[in-house]
Amino acid sequence: MIQLDRVVRARFEGRLFQVPSRVMSAPTILYPGLDWKRIDLPATLVRLGYRESDGSGAIPVGYFSWGERKVRLHRRPFDHPSRAEPSRDVVLQLEGTNIEELRDAETGRELGALLLEPELVGAYYGADHEQRELVRLGDVPPHLIDAILAVEDQRFLKHRGIDFRRIAGALWVNLRSGRVRQGGSTLTQQLVKNFFLTPERSLQRKLQEAAMALIVEARYEKEAILESYLNEIYLGQRGSTAIHGVGEASWFYFGKAVQRISLSESALIAAIIQSPNGLSPHREVERATERRDLALRLMREQGRITEAQLEEASAEPVRVAKVTPEPRDARFFLDALRRQLPAFYSLETLTSEGLRIYATLDLRLQRLAASVLREELAALEKRYPSLVSKSGPPLEGCVIALRPQTGEVLALVGGRDYAVSQFDRCTQTRRPAGSVFKPFVYIAALEPVPGGPRITLASMLDDSPLEVSTPSGLWRPANYDKTFHGRVRTREALERSLNVATARLAQQVGISHVVDVAARLGIESPLPRVPSLALGSADISPLELARAYATIANGGIRPQIRTFEDVVDGSGRAVERQPIGFERVLDAGTAYLATSLLEGVIDRGTGAGVRGGGIRGPIAGKTGTSDQERDAWFVGFSPELVVVVWIGFDEPRSLGLPSSRVAVPVWTRFVREATGGELRGTFLRPAEVVEAEIDPLSGDLALAGCPRRAPEIFIRGTEPVTTCPEWASAGREPRRPGERRPNFLERLFQDWLNRL
Amino acid sequence: MKRGGKRIAGFVLLWSFLGGCTSLGGRFAPLGAPPFSLSDVAEEGDAARRASVRLVLTGLDEDQALHPARALALYERALQVDPNNPFAYLALARHHVDGADPEQALAFLDKADALLADSEVRSPGLEADLLGIRGSALQASGRVRSALPLLEEARRLSPSVWDDARLDARELR
Numbered sequence: 001m002i003q004l005d006r007v008v009r010a011r012f013e014g015r016l017f018q019v020p021s022r023v024m025s026a027p028t029i030l031y032p033g034l035d036w037k038r039i040d041l042p043a044t045l046v047r048l049g050y051r052e053s054d055g056s057g058a059i060p061v062g063y064f065s066w067g068e069r070k071v072r073l074h075r076r077p078f079d080h081p082s083r084a085e086p087s088r089d090v091v092l093q094l095e096g097t098n099i100e101e102l103r104d105a106e107t108g109r110e111l112g113a114l115l116l117e118p119e120l121v122g123a124y125y126g127a128d129h130e131q132r133e134l135v136r137l138g139d140v141p142p143h144l145i146d147a148i149l150a151v152e153d154q155r156f157l158k159h160r161g162i163d164f165r166r167i168a169g170a171l172w173v174n175l176r177s178g179r180v181r182q183g184g185s186t187l188t189q190q191l192v193k194n195f196f197l198t199p200e201r202s203l204q205r206k207l208q209e210a211a212m213a214l215i216v217e218a219r220y221e222k223e224a225i226l227e228s229y230l231n232e233i234y235l236g237q238r239g240s241t242a243i244h245g246v247g248e249a250s251w252f253y254f255g256k257a258v259q260r261i262s263l264s265e266s267a268l269i270a271a272i273i274q275s276p277n278g279l280s281p282h283r284e285v286e287r288a289t290e291r292r293d294l295a296l297r298l299m300r301e302q303g304r305i306t307e308a309q310l311e312e313a314s315a316e317p318v319r320v321a322k323v324t325p326e327p328r329d330a331r332f333f334l335d336a337l338r339r340q341l342p343a344f345y346s347l348e349t350l351t352s353e354g355l356r357i358y359a360t361l362d363l364r365l366q367r368l369a370a371s372v373l374r375e376e377l378a379a380l381e382k383r384y385p386s387l388v389s390k391s392g393p394p395l396e397g398c399v400i401a402l403r404p405q406t407g408e409v410l411a412l413v414g415g416r417d418y419a420v421s422q423f424d425r426c427t428q429t430r431r432p433a434g435s436v437f438k439p440f441v442y443i444a445a446l447e448p449v450p451g452g453p454r455i456t457l458a459s460m461l462d463d464s465p466l467e468v469s470t471p472s473g474l475w476r477p478a479n480y481d482k483t484f485h486g487r488v489r490t491r492e493a494l495e496r497s498l499n500v501a502t503a504r505l506a507q508q509v510g511i512s513h514v515v516d517v518a519a520r521l522g523i524e525s526p527l528p529r530v531p532s533l534a535l536g537s538a539d540i541s542p543l544e545l546a547r548a549y550a551t552i553a554n555g556g557i558r559p560q561i562r563t564f565e566d567v568v569d570g571s572g573r574a575v576e577r578q579p580i581g582f583e584r585v586l587d588a589g590t591a592y593l594a595t596s597l598l599e600g601v602i603d604r605g606t607g608a609g610v611r612g613g614g615i616r617g618p619i620a621g622k623t624g625t626s627d628q629e630r631d632a633w634f635v636g637f638s639p640e641l642v643v644v645v646w647i648g649f650d651e652p653r654s655l656g657l658p659s660s661r662v663a664v665p666v667w668t669r670f671v672r673e674a675t676g677g678e679l680r681g682t683f684l685r686p687a688e689v690v691e692a693e694i695d696p697l698s699g700d701l702a703l704a705g706c707p708r709r710a711p712e713i714f715i716r717g718t719e720p721v722t723t724c725p726e727w728a729s730a731g732r733e734p735r736r737p738g739e740r741r742p743n744f745l746e747r748l749f750q751d752w753l754n755r756l
Numbered sequence: 757m758k759r760g761g762k763r764i765a766g767f768v769l770l771w772s773f774l775g776g777c778t779s780l781g782g783r784f785a786p787l788g789a790p791p792f793s794l795s796d797v798a799e800e801g802d803a804a805r806r807a808s809v810r811l812v813l814t815g816l817d818e819d820q821a822l823h824p825a826r827a828l829a830l831y832e833r834a835l836q837v838d839p840n841n842p843f844a845y846l847a848l849a850r851h852h853v854d855g856a857d858p859e860q861a862l863a864f865l866d867k868a869d870a871l872l873a874d875s876e877v878r879s880p881g882l883e884a885d886l887l888g889i890r891g892s893a894l895q896a897s898g899r900v901r902s903a904l905p906l907l908e909e910a911r912r913l914s915p916s917v918w919d920d921a922r923l924d925a926r927e928l929r
Contacts, residue, residue, distance in 0.1 A: 026836060029807070029811075029836060029837055031806075031807030031810075031837065032803055032807065033802065033803015033804065033806070033807070034804075034807075080829070081825070081829075082825050082826050082828065082829030082830075083818075083826045083829055083830070112806070112807055112809075112811070112814075113807045113810055113811055113837070403836075403839055404839070405840065405867070406832070408836075554867075555870055557863065557866065557867060565832065574825070577825075579828070579860075580835070580848070582863050583863055584863065584866055588870055639839075639840060640839050680804070681840055684840075684871060686873060687874065
């Protein structure tokens, strides 16, 4: 008995429940002008547990009705670490696929924006894979307590842990029927059994259960026991996750907090305790309804409800929220988030303390990224059978989407199937960067240094044979097409991803400066100071590459990578916050020149497949294929989105294909489906960047009379000073295109000044 | 110089002086320009920008009501809707000056400044706010010598707002 007492006390006076921490997505924001189809609003509402109403009369909280041009939505109240949102009944006026207007249904007031609750991204489960939302006894509606007591233990408040009268009754029923039809366990016994004992049916276990029930009742108040029971009781299954407690069950079955469930819904919860899966209202509506009606009749017989309540509740059809399977596509993100949390948040803490982590994830993009990667890898294997791995791990990939201004990770998929391999290729691996590294060389050369930048976008680079002495011998870079291209313009060299011109440029700039630029932009991996670094021989991770390109997209301001906003503890107190943070690491002019170069890669260069894939709007990007085509990269960005795709094998071997045929299609499909193919925004040109016309062959200024001309951009004051060869040979006085001849007054004034 | 030549020279001098004033981009803007108010531009831009500005306005209300965490979250939501909304960065910069994080304030201000370059809403009142926030941030980070001229210029441009050398959330709203 002393031993049993010690066991009971250890549990009741320690942590009663292991509550997995949940990760929530960024909230969906509705506003006039938003394309509701693109965010798949109906599916989002269903995933959030909203139920569709027939549209007649008032819409209860948690319901919506979808009309031809009008949606009425009664948003639930929800807590957020920064701001609690009250319930709100709103009307969305639709025009085609756009939300035209958003109004408060009660006041008629126009609303600027409406936040929907964050969606569940996933949870950090312990070995038992149980999920529960802890509730306090005071939060549980009395009719739910009455329903449970009526069905499970009507003399709960009277007995001392064991109900001998009920045992005798059950014995009599079982003897008469010749089989076990009724149990005699009290709530306390059920609780003890779940907490301490195995499901084994033996006399010894039954005696142990009885003894422990007596100890629990002797030591603790009825209220504490009941509260524990309400949080412990098993009430169903969502996939591999066990639903425990009435708090979790209310969300699971009715899509609302336990405080808000009706009498009929309370009776349903009480009714299914006996067999949550056999009586599941999701699958066995008829049986669940019968059993609910029985629970209601028991409540009436025991005087817990009136006849009118019985009639009204029995007349209510059983309606449950759709089962929304817990997202499986975000497992890589959950792992990455866990690694970004401070060390204090150990796995043990995360699996037991019921934290709520508000993530930056856009669940729609995450799902899309996962499915696109999975399907496109399969399509590549089908198209190129050599990519099918006969032995060893299959073709793998990674997709990351970031918001460049804030560094928020919107989607992160580290492999084609988390169930098969949990290794995250976005954050846990470093692979040779190939040509996606080249922009760092050009930025190092374009960046203003004392005495002016080394090159401009119009400078001519030398793409002729190059030999560099290294400790391991002579290094002779070659181009992908195995030829040399002589004098090429800077812009053309990057658009065509010319290796030799880039390697020579890196030699002129200095590898150390290239390393410095890459590190400033966000590359944290150690970079070897070797000549081949210019061509991407260094191993880097897709996430750091995403950050470096986000810095370019963000006009030279490097964002901190952010996977979560807030962490809230079990009592709702905010305990951790990851604010937006950034730092200027590159001047805006150089960042804009780099962006312009990378726009050229998309419009005319190796990334042209993106436009062919139907994507419109501002895009800049770079393809990358590492040595022997072992890694295929594509990084592309718009003013509001950076997406990195990597494809390769975990045990590196040649893909036999360039990235334009491997990574670009994955990127293109993801971005097209994520944005509808139309990218928003513009790359803002800083005031210090000016445009001038140049002679594309020489890179010189194209003055009036030069036969060839093309627009080019420069940081003010770095425009070419020499003119095209035709001008030089004609010996004319250079005048820039558009330069106007001084008028009479100006010439007169100038003349007067000259004479002073 | 003959009489006609003097007239022409005088005219040319006046003309070039006025032209010079214009080319200095508002350095000689009228004193006491109307203060910039975010509410005035709430209906400008595309749908995302308008929704984003409204979130910023709500954030400014929260800042004014001394709920800085709520305000911060709303500014972040505003960026979620429109990551290139300069006013969200401006509000963040102001918020971080108040929150004694001048380096972050300067970073946000840089971003706002870059996004507002060549913008039609860049009025003397807004110019005063950009200068003043920068001055306040520099002052808070101990760079008083750099801060004072900026604060003085902000006060000169918009005395009703910058007389006390700070910008309330209410004033930006």
